[in-house]
Amino acid sequence: MPSVEFITSLQNPRVKQLVKLRDRRPRDxxxxxxxxxxxxxxRALDKGIPLTELYLCPEWYLGDQGNEPALIARAxxxxxHVFQLTKDAFAKVAYRERPDGLLAVAPQWRRNxxxxxxxxxxxxxxxxxxxxxxxxxxxxxxxxxxxxxxxxGVDALIIxxxxxxxxxxxxxxxxxxxxxxxxxxxxTSEEVRPWLARRHIRAVATTPSATDLYTATDLCGPLAIVMxxxxxxxxxxxLREADAxxxxxxxxxxxxxxxxxxxxxxxxxxxxxxx
Amino acid sequence: MPSVEFITSLQNPRVKQLVKLRDRRPRDxxxxxxxxxxxxxxRALDKGIPLTELYLCPEWYLGDQGNEPALIARAxxxxxHVFQLTKDAFAKVAYRERPDGLLAVAPQWRRNxxxxxxxxxxxxxxxxxxxxxxxxxxxxxxxxxxxxxxxxGVDALIIxxxxxxxxxxxxxxxxxxxxxxxxxxxxTSEEVRPWLARRHIRAVATTPSATDLYTATDLCGPLAIVMxxxxxxxxxxxLREADAxxxxxxxxxxxxxxxxxxxxxxxxxxxxxxx
Numbered sequence: 001m002p003s004v005e006f007i008t009s010l011q012n013p014r015v016k017q018l019v020k021l022r023d024r025r026p027r028d029x030x031x032x033x034x035x036x037x038x039x040x041x042x043r044a045l046d047k048g049i050p051l052t053e054l055y056l057c058p059e060w061y062l063g064d065q066g067n068e069p070a071l072i073a074r075a076x077x078x079x080x081h082v083f084q085l086t087k088d089a090f091a092k093v094a095y096r097e098r099p100d101g102l103l104a105v106a107p108q109w110r111r112n113x114x115x116x117x118x119x120x121x122x123x124x125x126x127x128x129x130x131x132x133x134x135x136x137x138x139x140x141x142x143x144x145x146x147x148x149x150x151x152x153g154v155d156a157l158i159i160x161x162x163x164x165x166x167x168x169x170x171x172x173x174x175x176x177x178x179x180x181x182x183x184x185x186x187x188t189s190e191e192v193r194p195w196l197a198r199r200h201i202r203a204v205a206t207t208p209s210a211t212d213l214y215t216a217t218d219l220c221g222p223l224a225i226v227m228x229x230x231x232x233x234x235x236x237x238x239l240r241e242a243d244a245x246x247x248x249x250x251x252x253x254x255x256x257x258x259x260x261x262x263x264x265x266x267x268x269x270x271x272x273x274x275x
Numbered sequence: 276m277p278s279v280e281f282i283t284s285l286q287n288p289r290v291k292q293l294v295k296l297r298d299r300r301p302r303d304x305x306x307x308x309x310x311x312x313x314x315x316x317x318r319a320l321d322k323g324i325p326l327t328e329l330y331l332c333p334e335w336y337l338g339d340q341g342n343e344p345a346l347i348a349r350a351x352x353x354x355x356h357v358f359q360l361t362k363d364a365f366a367k368v369a370y371r372e373r374p375d376g377l378l379a380v381a382p383q384w385r386r387n388x389x390x391x392x393x394x395x396x397x398x399x400x401x402x403x404x405x406x407x408x409x410x411x412x413x414x415x416x417x418x419x420x421x422x423x424x425x426x427x428g429v430d431a432l433i434i435x436x437x438x439x440x441x442x443x444x445x446x447x448x449x450x451x452x453x454x455x456x457x458x459x460x461x462x463t464s465e466e467v468r469p470w471l472a473r474r475h476i477r478a479v480a481t482t483p484s485a486t487d488l489y490t491a492t493d494l495c496g497p498l499a500i501v502m503x504x505x506x507x508x509x510x511x512x513x514l515r516e517a518d519a520x521x522x523x524x525x526x527x528x529x530x531x532x533x534x535x536x537x538x539x540x541x542x543x544x545x546x547x548x549x550x
Contacts, residue, residue: 151527261426272544
């Protein structure tokens with residue numbers, strides 16, 4: 001392996017910085033985020049994510065998941081700086097419960113509605129299929145929502161008024177790498193609403209206060225499914241501004257479906273109708 | 276409050292036993308399980324679960340979630356023994372990250388296919404709607420599957436060859452109390468298959484190897500949806516023995532949908548068709 005730098009001290013500035021990157025403010029200040037683990041790093045490379053730094057520790061390799069030397073060579077070929085850490089130093093920088101000796105740093109990105117305009121413009125014949133979520137709080141839910149968006153084949157996920165950082169290590173992990181591929185747009189609700197109207201995209205919001213069943217509502221054509229937050233549900237703004245409000249019928253206790261589950265159900269009904 | 280026993284020692288046998296009940300073997304030996312937290316305990320009481328013991332510590336009460344004295348009175352009226360613990364003792368017995376000063380012990384139950392026969396016999400005009408899962412491993416997934424089963428209104432969840440204990444504290448928590456109400460049957464796949472056949476219940480299994488779309492397959496009438504395990508998917512047994520195999524189409528990466536997500540999608544398509 002060419003040019004691998006060795007780090008042995010727990011006081012090394014890079015070690016300290018990696019620990020800091022678990023928190024949002026230092027992450028945003030540095031404009032980067034953490035990608036930990038063999039599978040996640042492979043997926044990032046597969047999606048062409050530039051990994052500026054790759055930290056490794058062979059003593060932590062699990063030994064049964066793949067070819068670490070090939071992964072390292074691939075990262076180096078793509079321009080990664082590679083650092084090898086002592087076992088103790090790696091234990092300090094790893095955020096997973098069971099580290100596997102691989103941790104990378106990648107630059108953050110931001111996409112806005114203008115980027116989405118450009119993306120949709122590349123395929124003007126296709127009716128846009130978007131998912132809009134309000135202020136999701138739990139990293140696990142955001143990760144699950146990203147996975148659902150990927151599986152359903154939406155063009156983009158629009159996060160209005162975000163509470164959870166997309167680059168939170170638990171979002172990256174829970175998304176199983178989908179965060180590297182599904183386009184995610186960050187905007188305010190007040191920006192998103194007129195943008196949808198301008199593009200003639202129907203906003204269909206899911207809420208227990210609706211009377212029309214989600215299965216009895218047309219989900220074909222240019223569509224944005226709108227989901228509320230975990231704690232507060234759909235905001236007054238979207239309750240009022242949506243073009244249609246739909247209900248998912250529930251047989252059991254009122255809170256059996258959380259927002260991630262309701263999102264999957266609605267997305268796949270849209271997939272069915274759009275056939 | 277009548278008859279509250281005080282426990283101050285961390286060495287008290289009841290304190291030690293509560294800690295042990297986080298593990299399956301002592302839980303099964305004692306035939307009981309733990310229910311922690313105000314909301315879960317209220318739900319257990321609502322569903323008529325007999326809480327044999329209730330442990331409380333006012334110093335841990337969150338103060339904003341309800342009326343603890345009323346809950347305690349209700350449990351006592353239903354026959355619970357009540358114990359008050361010191362702050363340290365409660366910290367030791369609580370398994371949640373943020374304890375709220377309430378922990379109960381309830382007897383386990385077991386339901387088998389004969390119980391399900393009796394249950395279905397009470398409403399012979401209704402076409403049975405069942406969910407069968409194989410060897411689910413993660414407590415969080417089993418909890419989510421229970422919530423989906425509740426929301427979709429299935430008659431029962433049948434767990435074949437269980438790996439995760441239904442009474443694992445993390446299943447109880449992830450189920451948001453649904454474990455107290457959705458009938459859960461434990462049996463082997465070899466018992467379940469002929470039982471379904473005898474009752475003329477169609478077994479429809481979800482698998483990526485199928486060619487028929489789940490939305491293009493009849494999910495009305497007597498139905499058992501069969502889902503595989505997280506790691507291995509559907510077993511050879513159910514791949515062979517199912518009456519139909521159906522596919523959920525996926526647009527993105529192969530593993531975007533986990534078993535809990537695939538279960539929600541299939542259950543709610545069945546709900547739509549059975550409408």
